[in-house]
Amino acid sequence: MSKPKLLYFDIKARGEPIRLCFAIAGIDFDDVRIGRDELSALKEEPGKLPFGQLPVVEIDGKRLAQTLACCMYVGKKAGLVPTDDWELAKMFEFIGGVEDTQMKITMSIYEQDADKKKKMREDLATTTLPKWFGFLDSLAVQNGSNGYAVGSKLSLADLWVYMSLGWIKMGVLDGIPASLPDKYAALSKVYETVDTHPKVVEWNAAHAKPPQ
Template sequence: MPTYRFRYFNLRGLGEVPRLLFALAGQDYEDVRIPSEAWATEKPNTPLGQMPVLDIDGKPFCQSSAISRYLARTFGFYGNGDLEALQVDQALGVVQDVITAFLKSKFEKDAAKQEELMKEMKEVKIPLYFGMFEKLLKNNGSTGYFVGKKISLADVSLFDLCDKVQPLVKFADYPLVKKCNENVGENPKIKAWVKKRPVTDF
């Protein structure tokens, strides 16, 4: 088994899905959290001048989605075969749409514009995208998983997303999303990680 070293800031942010996958797999790794004030020094040591970075036997790789997909395939959380992988990927596409819209609103510097974007996020985009999640979960037989009857990268990614956008979502309106979120959150390995992970703002 390779030696893994995962480098990211002391945030959940773009680094939490890989950490959740390590936890779910029961795989040891070095969780390196770079202080923001040390980023200028660390930046030249990354492949593309950005984090997260996954070092595999000392060789660095970047891009959070690429890292998550690699870990999911390696640990068996990417479905069985190409069609199930496609099911995972279509859910991940919706997750990314939500994240893109959410980050745009969260980091808008103009206060009035930010309020407008957050309102649109809550009233328009969350219902749109979470309605899509409901459809995908229903199409899988309402099992509470996106693929079959076990956790995949899609479920882990939705769990992480729900954590980030929780104040904007009325989960009672999305029972299958709620069920999926609970399925992941109640997994003993995930539960143990969430309990012990550092408390961060985002």
């Protein structure tokens, strides 16, 4: 297998779970971080971007799009995909719940009216996110509050929790307190499991950005 390449922007977002899969698997890859102008050029190349967007993973001349698909491929090599059918289904259940939660935040990002956006963020902080984080926290409790979203070892579901909670913890979403996820103990424990994983610690340390 030739050296894999990940094409994504110089942000975490949808590309970071794929990067972490590579890191946890110990697979060396080209972490290609592109700008908006480069994206426009890539869109002009036939077949370069299967859905006209990023992320895209290139391996042996083949291209794979969509974050979950890329993580499934790389994650299997990292042992992040359950072999038990029930645990696999529960992993997808958890990921689906996180994706639904993320979409509710994303809708507020694309709102152009300032007053409407402010109201959306207020609703997210006081009602919507507590409700959905409550759902996810309950699933983590049902799994034994053992620091894993599913089963008893790291899976892609844990990376999705890490991505979602990490987004809020960054404090970049106006109107949504960075401390909001802290209220959910079982979910926060999953976040800590990923955040303290040796490979994740190593990756984060190597790619930390200096304060602006």
